Amino acid sequence: MNRAQLLAPGRLALTAAGAAGLVALATLAPADGAPTGPQGPQGEGASLAPVSSASTTCPGPELSGVRDVDDIEVAPRLAVATAPQSMLSVTPGGASGLAAAGQKVTPPPERGAATSLPLAANRPATVEASGALAPGLAAGQEWVSTRPELRGLATVPCAAPGADLWLLAGGGAPGRQERLVLTNPGANEVTVDLEVLGRKGPVATPTGGTVVPAGGRTALLVDAVTGAEESPAIRVRATGGSVRAVLSDIWLDGSTPVGAETSLPTAKPATRQVIPAAAVGTSGSLRIAVPGEQQAVVSARILGKDGPVPVPGGGVARVSGRSTGELPLTGLKGGTYAVEVTSDVPVVASLWSTGRVGSGLGDFVWGASTEPAAGLVGGAFPRTEGVTRTVSVVASRAPATAELAWLTGGQWRTRSLALAQDTGVTVELGAAEAVFVRRSAGSGDVRAGVVSMAGVPGARLVSVSPLVAAAEVSRVSRAHPMP
The missing domain is CATH 2.60.290.11 (TM1070-like)
Incomplete structure (x- = not known):
């Protein structure tokens, strides 16, 4: 059994009982960028311990709150989940000596459980977990609409x-x-x-x-x-x-709704950008922006299970400095892919694709590039009727093995994915409520994203949501007070 308790407007807290007594270690900073296994490097005079608290931010209803503009009513739901113990590289709670903080929820939610609840209007939400529930926290929001004036599915991770x-x-x-x-x-x-x-x-x-x-x-x-x-x-x-x-x-x-999507920030400017989950429909394009003054020569390729292949038409474009450009995606069979963009100067990139045919109804996605996973990444998804999920996991620059776990129908399922360099795989997850991925071997950069779909071919609703960092450890000082 699991429950969520709203402690204050827009704030959801999850806590669990920890070990009794005083904690001798002082948390210094999150260590999301450091390897999370016990073999990870440690700073001098510091070690890694399970995080004692974690929080993540959700935007709330995206179509409301603009001054002097009518709100567009949707009914977003918030989902919260914690990773199963099998996906963690640490043992949280009493074994670490870190006690729970904050108000206790009675009965406390269980590790590896998920919950879903409505979001308040015109407000963001902050999800907090503490004690044994802090490592591996994930949350997300989602809404779906098939009204005559608004048609779309929007799935947004809290981050x-x-x-x-x-x-x-x-x-x-x-x-x-x-x-x-x-x-x-x-x-x-x-x-x-x-x-x-x-x-x-x-x-x-x-x-x-x-x-x-x-x-x-x-x-x-x-x-x-x-x-x-x-x-x-x-x-x-x-x-x-x-x-x-x-x-x-x-x-x-005109009077035909052709889609809705909520897009997220890209990875920081770099000469390599990877979009882990690109839901390609009938047409689309890559949007590239060059933050610097120098022109960029950009090339794109698809990373699939059989390795990289060029984007049809060559996949090469020149984009002036301090400008944007569009690289068309044509001739691709509809499906879920990973896309890699490389450039001679730093760029940022995102993919747009639509499944609309002719002048009919439609929907579209925006898929932003993401940073490689430094540890555990995950996502939580509301129980939205008729929506199914597919995860795309990609390794670039070198081979890697990734562990995948997803929750559906109250049961966790797992799979180990052996990824050659510059390849990606997709796994159908059904009506998954939570998804977590971590690299377990190899040195390749691992990224993952989830494509959510509803409806039938020709009238599908679709959204893309990257899996985001789910903190497990913090660096802690070894120093103790002088006697």
Whole structure:
């Protein structure tokens, strides 16, 4: 049995009883970027121990909260899960000597359990876990609509905030509306500056920063920032703290709804970008932005189970510095792929694809590039009727073995995936409520994402959601007070 308890508006806390007594170790910082196995390197005078608390931020309903603009009602649900013990590289709780913090939930949720509940209107949500439940926390939100004026499926992972983010999504077509949602999980207000790049270079934006209140969020119409730019890339820079940023993109072609998606920040600028879960439909394109002044020569290829293959048509493009470009994806059979983008200068990248045929109904996805997993990554998914999940796991740069676990029908299932260099595999998960992946062997960069689908061919709803870091350990000081 598992329960969730709302302790305050927009805040969900999970706790578990830990060992009694005082804790002699002082947590210094999360160690998400360090290997999480017992063989991982340790800083001088420090060791790794299970995290005693974890939190993750969810944007809340993406289509509400813009000043002087009508809200578009959807009914998002929040899902929360913790990884099964078999996927953890540490033993949390009493064995580590770290006690639970915060208010205890009675009865406490069990490790490896999942729960789902409605999200409050116009509010972000912060999910917190402590004690034995802290390692391997994942959360996500999702809504689905088939109304005459709004059709789409939007699945969004809850994740940590950042101070310098890139969002590549949206466009200037008639009937298209994008909303930028900025969430501040911190205790102080944060000022956000927005910069936009387009096909012809930087796009003039309104002057002045956007203030995001402490523990709150601010939503903006993207048209007010990007104008009619057909290929925008938005840079979000925060001062005074960090923010979570997502971009909701909905499209009405005349009176025909042709899709909705909520896109996430890309990986930081680099000469290699990998999109782990690209749901390719009838047509699509790669959007590439060059933050620097120098022109980029960009190439793209598909990473499948049989190895890399070029994108049909060559998959090569030149993109001017401080600009964006689009690389068409044509001639690909519909399905789920991983896509690798390489460049001679740092770029950011995202993929757009639609399953629309002719002038009929449709839906589309935005799939952003992601950072390689430094440890455990995971996602939690609401119990949405008719929605099934497929996970895509990819290894680049070198071979790797990845462990996969997913929860469906109350049972955890596992699979070990042997991945050659620059290959990807997909696994159908059914109505999965939680998914976790970790690299268990090899040195390849592992990334993973989940494609969620509902409906029938020709009228499918689809969304892409990357698996994100699920912290397991922190660095702790070995120093003890002098007697």
